[in-house]
Each structure stands twice: as structure tokens, then as C-alpha cells.
Amino acid sequence: MPTDQPADAGLVLRLLGPLTLSRAGAPVPLPPSRKVRALLAYLALAGHSTTRSHLCELLWDLPSDPRGELRWCLSKLRTVLDGPGRPRVLADGDGVALDLSGCRVDALEVRAALQQGVGALPASRLEGLAALFGDSEFLEGLDLPRSPAFEGWLLAERRRFRAAHAAVLEHWLSALPPDSEETLPALERWLAIAPFDRRAHEKLLEALASRGRLREGExxxxxxxxxxxxxxxxWAPIGRAWRAAKSRHAGGSGSTVIVTSGAALQPVMPQPNPAVARRASLAVMPFTDRTPGVALRGGLGDGMAHDVITRLAKLRSMFVIAEGTMFALAERRVDSHDAARRLDVDYVASGSLRREPGGRLSVSVQLVGTRSAQVVWAEEFSAPLDDTFGVLDEIGNRIVTSIAHHIEVAERNRAVLKNPNSLDAWEAHHRGLWHMFRFDREDNEQARHFFQTAVRLDPTFARPHAGLSFTHFQDAFLGWRERGPAIEQAYRAAADGLMADEHDPASHWALGRAMWLKDRQDDALRELREAIELSPNFALGHYTLAFVHMQSGDAQAAIDEADHARALSPLDPLLFGMLASRAIALLRLGRYDEAAEWGARSAARPNAHVHIRAIAMFCLALAGRTREAGEYAAAIQRAQPGYGVEDFLTAFKMSADGEGLVRKAAKIVQA
Known part of the structure; x- marks a missing residue:
């Protein structure tokens, strides 16, 4: 990396392995004080200003003068880091930071690569990152047993970089030619980091079989x-993988493999290994309670993990590892990254909570992609702890919907990058979602194609049936196809989804929407309530209840359901509909000014369709904001010439009072 000052060129700080510093290729002797070196490593990795009080708590366990000791440590750092005319240790009031611009820091290079996505890196770059790790731990030998806060930070960072190392090796191996001489050493390094990673064992056995080294494989x-x-x-899946590898490379018959189990010999008999439809898989670790004086396990932390696992499983949108397995691994002190690789899941969620002075609960959560070691999502939630169960319920709702949303987005984006002809059912479904949420006619057709592909590949997968029903719903609702046949197709696809999985809330949601199209409002409400009963965190169920109620049902119920849907899924692709449902409900309640604000917000969403812009126009007109209403009217005509109030009323099923308000608003706009 280029530097600003030639006098300080070539400054290199290594954190992966023993801490070292060099300038222009020459080693720079570091102060012997472990606290000074720990401070250097922490500030380098932090990358931002850190308060003196935090650093004192991190490095000193009740010293007589922590701030004095911190000043002494900073003075020692200046002697090794600062160059002529170039101060790098910056202390501004209560904040302390390092200016490492122009320096090379190995751990920061790795972190930047993870943020970029290791799967997108070329083999040469992956090889360079693997070399940065070497064979040592992060900050090897730099433990401070008398500084528990620093030890906790160090342990967490070592786990993160160990996971990053495994991810880099895995992707590098995938990029190497099968007969590369670097393959076996890299696999051995991978297994040294992640000894229970099934994929690493399978790849090693495959490499040994391809080289004819069968005895080593046995x-x-x-x-x-x-x-x-x-x-x-x-370990049975690894045994099956070994038999398959021998059969491929040595013409083996797939005969019994004998291995030691305790003192006895146990055969692993050949078994069929049918292809199983892939779903995104998730492991949720028990939450650690970091409240001072409270045991790390049990209590609120375990309760929150149980709640999150249960709610995510009820969504049925992914495969969730049962809590018994997760709690057993936690009892063995298996960290989240290791657990994810042992279980061969795509994502792992972990978190901690802390009861703060003053009666607040703080919960930190992180979602990581296992094979990329990339943080997909991280958030900290805080709420007053006056009602323990209520707070856990509120924060649990936000955690569950955030995890589900970010996995959905990650899987959708991954599917979009793949060749359409190589998609499996799960990927085709998510490719369909990517098109479906664009809300235009051409994308709707593309979405239908991918949902049909997913259904063909796996008829038992309920979600693509629901997606297929939604594409037909849009045809009818937005007038893209003849309404009658589209309604029947929406109903049939939803019914097929219910046959595939009657416990999937999306199946009942799709059927509820189809029932609404067929003017069976009571049946629609029953199916939508069933969706929510199956999964209280299913945001689309709450939204569609609001959608139905806002037209001809209970307007206040529509507002409540729309608000709940937004709280559950604040970044939902159907957020425009949640906002618009609230706007129409407010209009029916005579709260025109509020309705105008919510209508304008709904129309401002990037994927809002023509009916949403019409809702904004009607609300603005009744609120007396005729100029803005006229601007929306002009925009609607540019997007869909000839669109009028009858198109709107054909699409919706407004009550008499609602229809009267819409017609009144239309006359105001036309005046």
C-alpha cells in the first residue's frame, strides 16, 4: 500500500501469528511490556478512536492508576510507530486511535477480503491470503490472564480469524487444479483449523483416492x-464419501469399510444416498449472558436462543438445527464457527446479552455465512427491562425477522449470479423471488418461469407454489392478464402449495390472497389467520390481513396489522403495501392529513406499482394537497395511459364508504 511520507515507507504490522513490526523490511524491536503490545494490536484492529476509559477496563484489572499506565503505554508506542513529521499515535481528549494509513496490516487485509467476499477472489489472491495466516494463531503468545476483558476479546478474534482462515483455504482449494501439489498440504491445514469440518474430510479423501493412496485414506x-x-x-457420511471416492478413482465395488469404534470393529455398510433438495440451513448458538456476576450460560440467554430457534423453525423458510444439538455443542464449549462447520450449515447466528445498570437489556446478535466467514448481518438491540417476557418477545421478534430477511436476501443474490440452467429448486425459487419483487409485467413472467422450474425440480417444496400463486395474483390485480383465468391459476397454485406442506405459513398466505380474489373474504381471513397461527413472525401474513381489512373490514385492525408487519420486517420488499394499507385505513377513519403522509411514503418506495401511486393521489387530494395529487395523476398517466378510477376499483374490493371516498378524491383531481 502506498504511504504519504517516504520517511515512513514500508511499515508492516503482523497480527496473524506472533506480533511483529517492521519498517522497510527491517524488524522494529517492540517494547517488552505485554500491555503495550496488546494495546498496539487492539487499536490497530479497532480502526477507530477508542475512549481511554474503555482501554483501561480492557487492559487493567483494578490497577492503582490505570490512566497513568495507559499514558505510559502510549508513550512507548510513539517511540516505535511515529515517524519524522508523521505522528501515528493520536490522542485527542478522551479518544485514542492509530493512524495506519500507508501501512500494511495483515489482519486488516483479511478483514477487507472477507467484506468483499472470498468467493469472488481469484486463486492468486486467495493463495496470498492463505500465506498471510501461516500456521500460527492470531496474536500467538500474547495472552493476558489477569485482564479478563482483553482475554475475552482475544478469544473472540482468534475464533473469527480461524474461521476466516478455513474459508480462505476452502475457496483456494476449489480454485486449484485437482492434481496440484498444493492440494494435500492445504487440506491438512484446513483440517488442523476445523477438525470436524465434514467437507474438509471429504475433499481430503477424494484427493487421496484420486492419487491412488488408498491405504492413507483408510x-x-x-x-x-x-x-x-x-x-x-x-461420521457415517464421511465413510460413504470415501466409498464413493474409491469407486470413482479405483473402480472399487463400494464394499464394506472397517473402522475402529472403541474396542470393537464396526462395519459401515453401503447405503443409498438419495439426493436431498437443498435448503438454506442455520444454526443458532445459545446466547451468552455477559452481565457481571451472572453465569455465562442459562437464564435469559438460553431462553432467548430457545425462542429464536422455535420461531425460525415455524417460518419453515430454511432448515434450522434443533436446540438440543446446539445446547449440547455449547456445553462442550464449541464456538459458533466450529459448530457451523461440524453441522455443515450455511449460516450461524450467535449473540450475547447484558443487563445494564438502570434496568436496560442490551442484546448483540451476529449472523455469519459459514463458507465465506462473512458477517451477513449484525445488530445490537436495547430495551428497558421492566417486563422481562415482553422485552424478550419484542427483541426476539426483531432478531427472528432480521435473520430470516438477511438470509433470504443473501440466497436471492447468490441465485441471481448463477447460470439459470444450473439452478436447483431452492436457487430457482430465490431467483423467482428476485424477479417477483420488482413488480413489473416482464419480471413477473420471469418469476413465474423460475417458480415453475423450482416446482418441477421439487414438487414437495411449498414456497415456489406460493410464489407461483403470487405471480398469477399480480396478473389479476394489476390487469396484466385476463382476470378470471388468472384468479383460478392463483387459487390452484396456492392449493398445490398447501398439499405440499400444510404447515408452511406461506401456503396459507397464498391461499388467503387467492380466496380474496375470489370474493371469499371470510375464507381469506381464516387462511391468513392460520398463517399467523402457524408462525407469529410471518410478516406477510400480518400485512395481508391489513390489506384485506383496509378495504372493507376493520380499519383500525388494518392499521394495527400494518404496523405489526412493519415492525417485524422493516425492510420488506412489500413495505409499500404495508404503508399504503395504513393510508387507506386512515382515509376511511377520516384522518385525511395522516393518510396523505402515509400514502406519499408508500408511493416513494422504489418498487411501488400504479395502484400504490393512485392511493397516494387519492389521499393527497382529500387532504387538500391538490397540486401534489395532480403531479401523481400526471405520473400515473405517463406510466399507464388511460388509467382511471374504475381500474382502481376493479382491482380492490372497497366498502361503500371507501368507494365513495375514492370517487370523491378522483373528482377533486380532475377538477
């Missing part, structure tokens, strides 16, 4: 079986 399988059995884990 020995590795036997050692792996003993290792897995000692941990109470199932």
Missing part, C-alpha cells in the same frame, strides 16, 4: 471415526 477414515465417536458425532 487410515484417515479410521482416525476420523475415532475422533468423531469421541465427540458423539456421526
Amino acid at each position: 487410515e484417515h477414515l479410521a482416525a476420523t471415526a475415532r475422533q468423531y465417536e469421541a465427540e458423539g458425532q456421526d
Whole structure:
């Protein structure tokens, strides 16, 4: 990296392995004080100003003069970091930071690569990152047993960089030619970092079989079986992978493999391995309670993890590891990254909570992609702890919907980048969602194609049936196809989804929307309530209840359901509909000014369709904001020439009072 000052060129700080500093290739002796070196590492990785009080709490366990000791440590850092005319240790009032511009810091290079996405990096870059890790731990040898806060930070960072190292090796191996001499050493390094990663074992056995090294493969399988059995884990899939590898490369018959299990010999008999439809998979670790004086496990932390796992499972949008497995791994002190690789899941969520002085609860959550070691989402929630169960319920709702939303977005974006001809059912479904949420006719057709592909590949997967029903719903609702046949197709697709999985809330949601199209409002409400009963966190169920009620039902119920849907899913692709439902409900309640504000907000969403802009126009007109209403009217005509009030009323099922308000607003706009 280029530097600003030639006198300070070539400054390199290594944190991966033992802490070292060099300038222009020459080692820079570091102060012998472990606190000084720990301070250097922490500030380098922080990348921002840190308060003196935080640094004192981090590095000193009740010293007599922590701020004095901190000043002494900073003075020692200046002697090794500052260059001529170039101060790098910056202390401004209560804040302390390092200016490392122009320096090379290995850990920061790795962090930047993870943020970019290791899957997108070329093999040469992955090889360089793997070399940065070497064979050592992050800050090897720099432990401070008498500074528990620093030890906690160090342990967490070591776990993160160990996971990053495994991700880099895995993607580098995927980019290497099968016969590369670097393959086996890289696989051994991968297994040294993640000894229970099934994919690493399978890749090693594949490499050994392809090289004809069958005895080594048998020995590795036997050692792996003993290792897995000692941990109470199932190694049978690895045994099956070894038989398949031998059959591919050595013409083997897939005969029995004998391995040691305790003192006895246990055969692994050949078994069929049917292809299983892929779903995104998630492991949720028990939450750690970091409240001083409280045990790390049990209590609120375990209760919140139980609640999150249960609610995510009820959504049925992904495969969620059962809590018994997660709690058992936590009892063995298996960290989240290791657990994710042991379980071979796509994502792992972990978190901690802390009861703060003053009666507040703070909860931190992080969602990580296992194979990329990339943080998909991280958030901190805080609420007053006056009602423990109410607070846990509120924060749990936000955690569940955020995890589900960000996994959905990540899977959708991943599917978009793949060749359409190579998609499996899960990927085709998410490719369909990507098009569906664009709300134009051409994308709706594309969405239908991908949902049909997903249904063909896996008829038992309920979600694509619901998506297919939604595309037909849009045809009828937005007038893109003949209304009658589109309604029947929406109904049939929803019914097929219910047959595939009657416990999936999306199936009942799709059927409820189709029932609404067929003018069976009571049946529609029943199906939508069933969706919410199955999964209280299913935001689309709450939104569609608001959608139905805002037209001809209970206007206040529509407002409440729309607000709940927004609280559950504040970034939802259908957010415009939630806002518009609130606007029409307010209009029916005679609260025109409020309705205008919410209508304008709904129309401002980037994927709002013509009916949403019409709602904004009607609300603005009745609120007396005729100039803005006229601007919306002109925009609607440019987007869909000839659109009028009858198009709107054909699409919706307004009550008599609602229809009267719409016609009144239309006359105001036309005047």
C-alpha cells in the first residue's frame, strides 16, 4: 500500500501469528511490556478512536492508576510507530486511535477480503491470503490472564480469524487444479483449523483416492471415526464419501469399510444416498449472558436462543438445527464457527446479552455465512427491562425477522449470479423471488418461469407454489392478464402449495390472497389467520390481513396489522403495501392529513406499482394537497395511459364508504 511520507515507507504490522513490526523490511524491536503490545494490536484492529476509559477496563484489572499506565503505554508506542513529521499515535481528549494509513496490516487485509467476499477472489489472491495466516494463531503468545476483558476479546478474534482462515483455504482449494501439489498440504491445514469440518474430510479423501493412496485414506477414515465417536458425532457420511471416492478413482465395488469404534470393529455398510433438495440451513448458538456476576450460560440467554430457534423453525423458510444439538455443542464449549462447520450449515447466528445498570437489556446478535466467514448481518438491540417476557418477545421478534430477511436476501443474490440452467429448486425459487419483487409485467413472467422450474425440480417444496400463486395474483390485480383465468391459476397454485406442506405459513398466505380474489373474504381471513397461527413472525401474513381489512373490514385492525408487519420486517420488499394499507385505513377513519403522509411514503418506495401511486393521489387530494395529487395523476398517466378510477376499483374490493371516498378524491383531481 502506498504511504504519504517516504520517511515512513514500508511499515508492516503482523497480527496473524506472533506480533511483529517492521519498517522497510527491517524488524522494529517492540517494547517488552505485554500491555503495550496488546494495546498496539487492539487499536490497530479497532480502526477507530477508542475512549481511554474503555482501554483501561480492557487492559487493567483494578490497577492503582490505570490512566497513568495507559499514558505510559502510549508513550512507548510513539517511540516505535511515529515517524519524522508523521505522528501515528493520536490522542485527542478522551479518544485514542492509530493512524495506519500507508501501512500494511495483515489482519486488516483479511478483514477487507472477507467484506468483499472470498468467493469472488481469484486463486492468486486467495493463495496470498492463505500465506498471510501461516500456521500460527492470531496474536500467538500474547495472552493476558489477569485482564479478563482483553482475554475475552482475544478469544473472540482468534475464533473469527480461524474461521476466516478455513474459508480462505476452502475457496483456494476449489480454485486449484485437482492434481496440484498444493492440494494435500492445504487440506491438512484446513483440517488442523476445523477438525470436524465434514467437507474438509471429504475433499481430503477424494484427493487421496484420486492419487491412488488408498491405504492413507483408510487410515484417515479410521482416525476420523475415532475422533468423531469421541465427540458423539456421526461420521457415517464421511465413510460413504470415501466409498464413493474409491469407486470413482479405483473402480472399487463400494464394499464394506472397517473402522475402529472403541474396542470393537464396526462395519459401515453401503447405503443409498438419495439426493436431498437443498435448503438454506442455520444454526443458532445459545446466547451468552455477559452481565457481571451472572453465569455465562442459562437464564435469559438460553431462553432467548430457545425462542429464536422455535420461531425460525415455524417460518419453515430454511432448515434450522434443533436446540438440543446446539445446547449440547455449547456445553462442550464449541464456538459458533466450529459448530457451523461440524453441522455443515450455511449460516450461524450467535449473540450475547447484558443487563445494564438502570434496568436496560442490551442484546448483540451476529449472523455469519459459514463458507465465506462473512458477517451477513449484525445488530445490537436495547430495551428497558421492566417486563422481562415482553422485552424478550419484542427483541426476539426483531432478531427472528432480521435473520430470516438477511438470509433470504443473501440466497436471492447468490441465485441471481448463477447460470439459470444450473439452478436447483431452492436457487430457482430465490431467483423467482428476485424477479417477483420488482413488480413489473416482464419480471413477473420471469418469476413465474423460475417458480415453475423450482416446482418441477421439487414438487414437495411449498414456497415456489406460493410464489407461483403470487405471480398469477399480480396478473389479476394489476390487469396484466385476463382476470378470471388468472384468479383460478392463483387459487390452484396456492392449493398445490398447501398439499405440499400444510404447515408452511406461506401456503396459507397464498391461499388467503387467492380466496380474496375470489370474493371469499371470510375464507381469506381464516387462511391468513392460520398463517399467523402457524408462525407469529410471518410478516406477510400480518400485512395481508391489513390489506384485506383496509378495504372493507376493520380499519383500525388494518392499521394495527400494518404496523405489526412493519415492525417485524422493516425492510420488506412489500413495505409499500404495508404503508399504503395504513393510508387507506386512515382515509376511511377520516384522518385525511395522516393518510396523505402515509400514502406519499408508500408511493416513494422504489418498487411501488400504479395502484400504490393512485392511493397516494387519492389521499393527497382529500387532504387538500391538490397540486401534489395532480403531479401523481400526471405520473400515473405517463406510466399507464388511460388509467382511471374504475381500474382502481376493479382491482380492490372497497366498502361503500371507501368507494365513495375514492370517487370523491378522483373528482377533486380532475377538477
